[in-house]
Amino acid sequence: MSKNSQMHNVEIIMREMLEIQQKSKMFVNLLSEGESLSQSQLILLLQLKFNDEMKATEIADFFSVTPGAVTSMCDKLEKLNLVQRVRENEDRRVVKMVLTNSGEVKVQELFLKLSQEKLTDIAKVLIDVNKLMSTIF
Amino acid sequence: MSKNSQMHNVEIIMREMLEIQQKSKMFVNLLSEGESLSQSQLILLLQLKFNDEMKATEIADFFSVTPGAVTSMCDKLEKLNLVQRVRENEDRRVVKMVLTNSGEVKVQELFLKLSQEKLTDIAKVLIDVNKLMSTIF
């Protein structure tokens, strides 16, 4: 294979990658439309809904950031009264974040934006996409 | 469909999305392994290789950043002697960025990292992935 066709393939890959990345952000874009919260903040609220509660460390792992960054993120959401810090009794070093009532309401509002039928379709397609991508990475 | 299964679908979607995003970064991760340059810097070098030259404005559009950010990105690459600013003669307001010889060498080094056979496979799969994703977004 020539150097030229190598470059051509890399060019195709970069273009397709970029497009995939843009599309993979569309769902959260949809959720964040008209919201004053940042996308990370929305994602954290959703994760808290899915997991009921998350340790600071778990949040740091999820977002691949330092503990200090988690403190900062949670401070902001706590100031907005969307999440609440809860000290764990079995180990008083750990802090768990949970949604407040307002936080639960906000998550329900997000869910209202989503057309029911579409959700199943999107989930199915994304699972297939991942299977396909697993063949190369 | 119940509220519960709605949440479940959103949970699936978020998880798959995240995984897709991670996988879609793998190619550039591969390129940037062991490099001192940032991923954006590598991507810009590649784009300059593909396009021969790019106006500051084109770079701003490509990365969806302000012109000021482009100046800053290009300053750094120019300081590293990887790109060069060229004033356009037909319109002396515009600046075009081009790879220097060192820049060309760097891009060739990046290409060396890529196993030839794999490139075609990856390109094919990514095109299919995009087709699949187009059905939902």
Added chain:
DNA sequence: AATATATATTTTAATGATTGAAATATATAT
């Protein structure tokens, strides 16, 4: 031709998210 308006880039100060490392609090092992 002179003047006003538009465009491309750079400069600059400010912002915001993040980091690394020290500080604090608590738990576990010796």
Added chain:
DNA sequence: ATATATATTTCAATCATTAAAATATATATT
């Protein structure tokens, strides 16, 4: 009882980015 390990917070510093003013050049209008 003491040392070591762990979880979180604090804080100063860094970095990429932005918005807006400044600069330079081009185009349109009178």
